[in-house]
Amino acid sequence: MSAAQAARFVEALAVANPAPKTELDFTSPYTLLVAVALSAQATDVSVNKATATLFAEAATPEAMVALGEEGLARHIRSIGLWKGKAKNVIALSQQLIEKHGGAVPPDRAALEALPGVGRKTANVVLNVAFGEEAMAVDTHIFRLGNRTGLAPGKTPREVEDGLMKRVPGSLLRDAHHWLILHGRYICKARLPECWHCVAREACNYGDKVLWPPGRAAK
Known part of the structure; x- marks a missing residue:
């Protein structure tokens, strides 16, 4: 995936969720x-x-x-x-x-x-906590990085390094949230829900699931 394509992918997530945040509860x-x-x-x-x-x-x-x-x-x-x-x-x-x-x-x-x-x-x-442009790669982001072509890698560190290079600087601060939430709720492990993925047009995944199971294409 080119840098321009990667930018389109992340920008689509940003537009859909302009104020992302962690789902863990904390006070400090x-x-x-x-x-x-x-x-x-x-x-x-x-x-x-x-x-x-x-x-x-x-x-x-x-x-x-x-x-x-x-x-x-x-x-x-x-x-x-x-x-x-x-x-x-x-x-x-x-x-x-x-x-x-x-x-x-x-x-x-x-x-x-x-x-x-x-x-x-x-x-x-x-x-x-400290507002740094850091990218935490969990199982969801590791899967997404490889499946979409956004940042392929054999290890979490390779995916992290790829994302740090390809995600536009202006979006790095929140990219971790966009990607983990997208991997958790849309680009799922067993069945990616491509039919309502806002970044689908910028994704390189070759086996996109364009319709929910059991629903025929119109």
Whole structure:
């Protein structure tokens, strides 16, 4: 896909959703960091349900450490991999207190040094909390980048680098939201709903599904 075509693709998403935002509930950089850490292999809906009670009790690193792993576990047992996530959230909260004065650092290296925080999580925090032009590649964006030709790659990092090069600079800040929402609700894994995709004309996918299953073309 050419740069011009990539621009048309993302611009179509921008027109359809001019004010995109994350679907995770948060009130601060810290609660965002925790929510994203909990969202690995879990839906945003399940995370929001858990954090509604969790953040009412512990919305700061100090309160989270005081809550402890068992106290945290009471809130997140419905989320996949909750044991490991509870351990990491307490550990990263402790590290924030000890090394960053309880604040979430607006720095990639410092974020990725926190327990359980990888590049994708760091990118979300940098983008959403600090307004950086960062691209967090999850399974939805990885699929979309390859399927559409927008940014093909064998690894999430290759797709990320491709998107950072091809998405117009003026759209980079919000592109992460447009792409993840498009992959989640339109360009789905099993059946892409091309029949109501606003970016269809700029997409290189060769097997577009132009009509809903069971409905004949008119």
